[in-house]
Amino acid sequence: MVVSFIVPPEISSENPAERTAGCTRMVYPMPNIYELIVAAVLENAGYDVRYIDCVMEKKQWRDFDRFLSKDDSRVYLLWTVNLSIETDIEAAKLIRSKRPDAFVLFLGPGATYFTDKFLLDDKMMVVRGEPEDTVAELIECFHSERDVDNVKGLSFLKDGQICRNPTRPLIRDLDRLPFPARHFIEKYPYSNPKLKVHPYTTVLTSRNCPYQCIYCVPSSLTFAREIEFKAAKGHKPPVSSRSVENVVAEIDELASKGYKSIAFIDDNFIVSAKRLRPICDAIKKHGLLWGCQARVDAITDEIASILGDAGCCFVDLGVESFNDEILAYIKKGITRDDIFRGINLLKKYKVPVKLNILIGTSPLETEQTIKETLKESMKLGVSQVMFNIVAPFPGTEFYELALKNDWIVGGHYVPTDVQRHSILNYPNLSTQQMTRLLYRNNMSFFLRPSFIWLHIRKFRSWHDFVTAFKALKIKLFG
Known part of the structure; x- marks a missing residue:
């Protein structure tokens, strides 16, 4: 068949x-x-x-x-x-x-x-x-x-x-699943501007995240898992993780097939130094370029040292805002001080940092708080910042709040690209303001001469430059 x-x-x-x-x-x-x-x-x-x-x-x-x-x-x-x-x-x-x-x-x-x-x-x-x-x-x-x-x-x-039909129980033993059938996509020219070398692929070592951020849309697999589990149980699902041995076996296999770079796409890749160290040892053994996603409060001096020693090319940190009131409202579970501490530890060990910032995560957001967020981002000297506008995704707590408070333009959710548009309208911050500020933040950050010069020096080939330029053009102008 x-x-x-x-x-x-x-x-x-x-x-x-x-x-x-x-x-x-x-x-x-x-x-x-x-x-x-x-x-x-x-x-x-x-x-x-x-x-x-x-x-x-x-x-x-x-x-x-x-x-x-x-x-x-x-x-x-x-x-x-x-x-x-x-x-x-x-x-x-x-x-x-x-x-x-x-x-x-x-x-x-x-x-x-x-x-x-x-x-x-x-x-x-x-x-x-x-x-x-x-x-x-x-x-x-x-x-x-x-x-x-x-x-x-x-x-x-x-x-x-x-x-x-009734909900299916979660897969708790992820090691019993085979590695992805990547042979189907070997002909496709995937690349990642943050890694600048190929062949490139992604790896998933766990599913879901234990934290309670009200707006959060995790990666599409874990979001599907979360939506279904919440419908049956009324709360977020537990995290499932592959064993370190299973992850290392996949890294070894990818290296044997000629892959040069890996992005780990777990919602939270960094859990503990005990789990991180052997995975990083496997990466170092094969000389792979790599990056991951993490929370700022997961970054300790030991963690940052391990990442730096393994040549980590980027850590994506979801910070959303530098305003403690906003961070508390969205149940982010971190503070402004946590953000600075985590970033400074990564910089100490020369690990490039990418910040993910969401505009409009709460009705506490104003033009002034958004401008302050841009100002803080510029001062930190991080490698990249990804600005998006929050969307009230069905299945999140934020969606229920947005419905209840009539924050959604037109009264109902419409799929929208969070890199480009807003469907939110707060009493003190309009759809048009958020869209304009998103564009302004992107232009201010990405078109700085210092940013351009920093990244031009890192390109290894004309192909890598063209790939990154196309990605930036889409990000800024669609």
Whole structure:
């Protein structure tokens, strides 16, 4: 049985949705290892698995149409985030017109939350939350022609009625999952402007985050996991982590296949020095360039020393604001002093820092607090700052607050690119003000001569310069 993972062409005139982080449009392409883990599970089960990324292959809608006219897949899988909902539904309709007997499965947070939108007929189904075990069981049902009534984590239509099967228990032993089937994407030219060397890939060593930030949209796999778990249990799911030995084995495998750089995309990669040290030893052994995401309060002198010794090329720190009242309101769990302490420790060991800052995370935000945040960011001398506008994502506490207080323009959520637009309107800070300040902050930070000179010196090739320039152009101007 042929099972095909599909990334359809973007149907709108905008950049394609970025499906890994899941909350922006694409600035530079990232490999979606989440669906590649599912692909590996199905390959190990003996199915004929294929992977078609129309975005990376620069295929247009007419090319997708021609492909489907000749294709013989029995099952199509689409990884859906909020910004891809419209595109993915249109892709499913086209699949149905060309392949009337095929099954179409939607995975990811967009489908997990907005389930009913995707159930257009009895062969279009939604795999909610963590997908690996549900997809494996479901494909076996198709193969053996059994009904799907008892497949946990599945929503589907039956006799015109929506059936929502019980939630599937979380995968706690992540070591039993195979490594992502990266051989499907080796032909695609992925690169990361922060690492400036390729072949490049991403690695996930854990799922979810224990903290309670009210606005937080974690990476798309863990957000799907969180949405489904919250719906069943009423609170965030526990964190699941791979063993250090399993992570090191993947690093060794990637190095043996010629990969030169890795971005760890855990919501919180740094947990303890005990876990970090052997992973960094494996990275050092192979001379890989790498970076990760972390909380500022996870950075100790020992942690910073380990990162510096392992040649860490960047640490993404989510700080959002330098205002203690705002940080407390959004339940960030850190203070202004924590931010400065963490950054200074990383700078002490020459670890480049990237700050992630969200404009408008609370009604306490004003033009003045946003200007102060930019001023502090410029003084810190960090490598990069990513400014975005917070969005009230359904499934978050912030969404409920925004609905209750009528902060959402038009009264209901509309998928929006947080790098570009706002759908919020506070009494003391308007949509237009936030959008204007976002643009101003980006221009002020990224077009400084000191920033440009710092990064030009780091390019190793003309290709790396062009990649970074394109990413910056998209970031600033769309």
